[in-house]
Amino acid sequence: MTNISGASSGSSTTRRGRVVGVPMVCWCGAEIVGxxxxxxxxxxxxxxxxxxxxxxxxxxxxHVFKWVDEALLNEVDRLSSQAKRLEQMVRESEIVFDGAEYEKMVFDKVLMKVEEEVFRKVESVVSESQRYMKKLMIVGIVVCMIVVGLGNFI
Ligand SMILES: [Zn+2]
Incomplete structure (x- = not known):
């Protein structure tokens, strides 16, 4: 009688491999033993x-059969690919962050432009009204002078 584990000296993953990494439980529900x-x-x-x-x-x-060294190699592979994925995620989130920064920059620029525009408009309105007030004052003075002049005539 030959031992089961002697059947294959090579990769157990190709022959019985549904499990990647360290198996936790067999498909039949039984525990995995070392x-x-x-x-x-x-x-x-x-x-x-x-x-x-x-x-x-x-x-x-x-039922599950897996060499421990192969399982651990799988596990290392899995972990390193997971690490790579995480690294990728971090890089992508940095790009997103950069995008947000850029958007904020553009937004600030637009806001600055709008503020400038509003400021210029307000200024022109103010100067317009100032000119209007000046006109009013001149008209008022002229009217006063006329009234005073008329009063002198009477
Ligand atoms: Zn089993």
């Missing part, structure tokens, strides 16, 4: 195995 291979091609190589398959001494079944 075992040590006693087979000739893989002596003392650690592997993860479905507890149900272990207790029933199943062989060539579909």
């Amino acid at each position: 075992k040590i291979s006693k087979s000739d091609p893989n002596p003392y190589r650690r592997y993860f195995r479905c507890a149900f398959a272990v207790s029933n001494k199943l062989m060539d079944d579909n």
Whole structure:
């Protein structure tokens, strides 16, 4: 009788691989247990195995079997790709932030222009009214002079 873990010395992921990284539970619901291979091609190589398959001494079944070193390599790959994704996310959020900054800059410029426009308009209105007031004053003075002049005539 050959040990189950001796069946393949190569990649277990291609043969039974539905699991990426360290398996937590078998599809059958059983726990995953850590075992040590006693087979000739893989002596003392650690592997993860479905507890149900272990207790029933199943062989060539579909229950979880995975070499620990491969699982850990998978895990490292997964983590490094996750780190890459996070890095990407950070970079993208920086771009978004830059965009917001740019928008704010444009908005400030527009606001400044609007303020300038309003200021100029207010100024022109004020100077218009000042000119109008001056005219009024001149008219008033003239009227006064006329009235005074007329009064002198009477
Ligand atoms: Zn199982």
